[in-house]
Every structure is written in C-alpha cells, then in structure tokens.
Amino acid sequence: MNPAxxxxxxxxxxxxxxxxxxxxxxxxxxxxxxxxxxxMVDRGLLALNLEAIKLELNASxxxxxxxxxxxxxxxxxxxxxxxxxxxxxxxxxxIIAIGFGFYSAIMGVIGMVTSFAGLLAxxxxxxxxxxxxxxxxxxxxxxxxxxxxxxxxxxxxxVGSAIVVFxxxxxxxxxxxxxGWRASFYILALPAAILVPxxxxxxxxxxxxxxxKGKPIGxxxxxxxxxxxxxSPAFLLVLGGFAMAMVTLQANSTWxxxxxxxxxxxxxxxxxxxxGLSRGPALLIGSLLGAWITxxxxxxxHRWRFWVPGVMLMLGTPMExxxxxxDSYWVWMPAYLLTGILIMGSQASVVAICMDVSGVGLRAxxxxxxxxxxxxxxxxxxxxxxxxxxDTIFVSHGTHALRYSMGIVSxxxxxxxxxxxxxxxxxxxxxxxx
Numbered sequence: 001m002n003p004a005x006x007x008x009x010x011x012x013x014x015x016x017x018x019x020x021x022x023x024x025x026x027x028x029x030x031x032x033x034x035x036x037x038x039x040m041v042d043r044g045l046l047a048l049n050l051e052a053i054k055l056e057l058n059a060s061x062x063x064x065x066x067x068x069x070x071x072x073x074x075x076x077x078x079x080x081x082x083x084x085x086x087x088x089x090x091x092x093x094x095i096i097a098i099g100f101g102f103y104s105a106i107m108g109v110i111g112m113v114t115s116f117a118g119l120l121a122x123x124x125x126x127x128x129x130x131x132x133x134x135x136x137x138x139x140x141x142x143x144x145x146x147x148x149x150x151x152x153x154x155x156x157x158x159v160g161s162a163i164v165v166f167x168x169x170x171x172x173x174x175x176x177x178x179x180g181w182r183a184s185f186y187i188l189a190l191p192a193a194i195l196v197p198x199x200x201x202x203x204x205x206x207x208x209x210x211x212x213k214g215k216p217i218g219x220x221x222x223x224x225x226x227x228x229x230x231x232s233p234a235f236l237l238v239l240g241g242f243a244m245a246m247v248t249l250q251a252n253s254t255w256x257x258x259x260x261x262x263x264x265x266x267x268x269x270x271x272x273x274x275x276g277l278s279r280g281p282a283l284l285i286g287s288l289l290g291a292w293i294t295x296x297x298x299x300x301x302h303r304w305r306f307w308v309p310g311v312m313l314m315l316g317t318p319m320e321x322x323x324x325x326x327d328s329y330w331v332w333m334p335a336y337l338l339t340g341i342l343i344m345g346s347q348a349s350v351v352a353i354c355m356d357v358s359g360v361g362l363r364a365x366x367x368x369x370x371x372x373x374x375x376x377x378x379x380x381x382x383x384x385x386x387x388x389x390x391d392t393i394f395v396s397h398g399t400h401a402l403r404y405s406m407g408i409v410s411x412x413x414x415x416x417x418x419x420x421x422x423x424x425x426x427x428x429x430x431x432x433x434x
C-alpha cells in the first residue's frame with residue numbers, strides 16, 4: 001500500500017480518549033451489522049423451509065438435522081480458526097467482504113440443489129463462508145472504536161443484525177409461501193451485489209493496535225499464542241465461561257418453542273409473537289443496557305468489563321428457572337423477558353471480554369477459539385443433553401419433562417458467569433489493552 005493510501009486507511013483509527021462515535025464509525029458499524037444480520041438469516045430460513053426441502057429432496061429427519069446442525073456448525077467453527085488467523089495478519093475488511101460474497105453465492109447454489117448430498121455440501125460451504133464474518137467482524141470493531149466505546153459498538157452492531165433478521169425473515173416467509181422455497185434462497189443471495197462494494201469502497205480499514213512505543217504489533221504465531229494463553233487464568237476462565245453461557249443459550253433456545261407448545265400450550269402464532277415481538281426487543285434492550293453499563297463503569301475500574309456480563313449471566317439462571325417452573329402467567333412471562341435481557345443481552349460484553357483477554361495481535365484468533373469451543377460444547381452437545389434427559393431420567397413427567405431438563409441446563413449460564421467474574425481477579429495490563 002502506498003503512503004497516501006496508508007494515511008487514508010489509518011485515519012479511520014480513533015483516538016483513545018474519544019467519547020463519542022464519529023459519522024464514519026457509525027457508518028462502518030451499520031454496514032458490519034447488516035452483513036452480520038444477513039449471515040444469520042440462513043439459519044432461520046432453512047428452519048422455515050425445512051419441511052418443504054425435506055419433501056422435495058426425499059430426505060429423512062436425521063439427514064435434515066445433519067444439514068441444519070453438525071454439517072453447518074462444525075465446519076463453521078473449524079474454518080473460523082484459519083480465517084481469524086488471516087484476519088489478525090491482513091485486511092479484516094477484505095476478508096469479511098470476500099467471505100460474504102462467497103456466502104451469498106452459496107445461498108444461490110442452495111436454491112438449485114436437487115439431492116441431499118448437494119444440500120449437505122452447500123451447507124458445509126455456507127458454514128465456511130459465514131465464519132469469515134464472525135471473529136473478523138468483532139475484531140474489526142475492536143480496531144474501529146476506542147476501548148471506552150467498544151461494548152456499545154458491539155451491541156449496536158448486534159442490534160442492526162437483529163433488525164435485519166426480523167425484517168428479512170418476515171419477507172422471505174412471504175416469498176416462500178408465494179413462489180416456493182428456492183426463490184427465498186435466490187433472493188437472499190442478491191444483497192451481496194450492493195453490500196460488498198459498499199464495504200470495500202466506503203469503509204476504510206482501521207489502523208491496528210500498536211505497542212507502547214507506537215509501533216504496529218507484528219504477527220503472533222499459534223505456538224506463542226498458546227504459550228501466552230495457557231499461562232493466563234483470565235483467558236482460560238473467560239473461554240470456559242463463554243462456552244458455559246452458550247450451553248444455556250443454545251440448548252434452551254433450541255427447545256424453547258417445544259416448551260411453549262408442550263408445557264404452556266401456546267399456538268404457533270403465540271409462540272412466534274413471544275419469540276419475535278416480545279423476546280426480540282428484550283434481547284436488544286439487554287444488549288444495549290449491558291454494554292452501556294459496562295463501558296460507563298469500566299472507565300473507573302477495568303474489572304467492570306468482567307463483572308457486568310458475569311453478573312448478568314448469574315442473574316439470568318434464576319429468571320430462567322422461574323420462567324420454566326412457575327405456573328402463573330404474570331410470573332413466568334416477565335421472567336421470560338428478563339431471561340432474554342440478562343442471558344442473551346450479555347453476549348456483546350462477553351464477546352468483547354474474550355477479545356480483551358486474547359491479547360494484542362490475537363483478537364480475532366482468540367475469539368475464534370472461543371467460538372469453536374462454544375460451538376463444540378453448546379451447539380453440538382447442549383441441545384442433545386436436554387433430549388436425552390427428556391427420554392430417560394425425566395420421562396415419567398411426560399410433557400413437563402422439559403421443565404426440569406431445561407432447568408438443569410440453565411445452571412450452566414450461572415457457572416459461566418461465575419467463571420467470568422472470577423477472571424477479573426487475574427486481570428493484567430495485557431487484558432486492559434482492549
């Protein structure tokens with residue numbers, strides 16, 4: 001890159017003491033949030049069209065679960081590591097742009113599959129494409145804004161993503177009903193034609209972190225990274241806490257609709273209302289409120305970066321238990337919303353602290369390892385544990401088995417929160433660099 005271009009790119013890096021977001025930062029966060037939202041729509045879109053795809057491809061429930069679950073999440077997690085390494089060494093913006101273009105192309109390919117083998121291969125490639133926008137996007141936000149605004153920036157990006165998901169799922173549902181499931185995948189592939197150029201030509205690559213002397217941080221090998229991480233109790237505790245929190249989040253989210261139908265005896269329309277129009281805003285409120293409190297109090301004491309998300313997760317477990325076990329609507333319904341605010345709303349601050357304790361030069365890589373661990377434990381194991389408990393130790397409770405199996409799994413969030421709170425005791429100057 002020539003000196004003039006380098007100066008232009010570096011100009012996007014914010015001064016450390018900056019207290020407000022600039023117009024360029026807000027624009028970049030909006031673009032990144034929209035891209036992240038489109039990256040998440042495919043999960044709901046497959047679920048929305050699952051029955052139609054299954055019938056047309058003559059697939060079994062087991063095959064469809066593989067395509068929707070392990071076929072996607074495993075390769076998404078595994079691909080995240082090399083892509084994060086690349087993002088820590090080269091242009092994060094370009095990796096996100098190329099990955100989103102690839103992801104969108106595969107969305108179009110899914111609309112053309114004629115067999116389960118083709119669907120599974122496409123889902124695997126889709127997982128690889130989506131991985132380019134996970135850790136690299138969060139790490140780019142880490143470079144884009146100063147530490148005092150970082151949680152709010154990540155939460156704001158998540159709000160933008162959620163708005164995209166809510167809007168697109170409504171529209172794509174109508175498209176599927178009117179024109180068939182294939183048309184919805186074709187349409188989801190089109191926004192890349194606009195969004196990729198917008199990212200490349202209107203969002204500068206922010207400057208990377210520097211050392212105490214103002215020199216750019218050089219690449220860190222995985223061997224050096226592991227040597228640093230295994231001697232960092234803060235990193236190990238946060239990594240474990242993140243995974244435990246995701247066990248509760250993913251497992252109970254997977255079974256939430258079944259619980260509301262079996263135990264609360266709600267109709268699909270009522271479940272959709274609670275999931276979208278009720279818990280959706282609760283998630284957004286929790287994300288913004290948790291991030292605002294964390295950023296505000298962390299200016300006086302850096303340990304608040306651990307304490308706020310940790311306490312939110314610990315408080316989320318009794319709220320989840322109340323939602324599961326209470327019979328009165330006026331008791332379980334507020335608890336249901338508070339669970340969304342506390343457990344789901346803590347995630348922006350948890351992601352930020354994962355990058356903090358990863359260390360300079362390893363923000364994307366450290367977060368990718370956290371996502372890999374959470375995917376392996378939460379996405380692949382968490383929902384299965386609930387199903388096994390339903391069919392074994394709680395089978396005598398019939399439809400109410402979910403109360404107890406989901407209640408046991410909800411305790412993982414409290415354990416994760418406790419681990420993150422304890423991690424604050426091991427804070428060092430390195431963890432403060434974020």
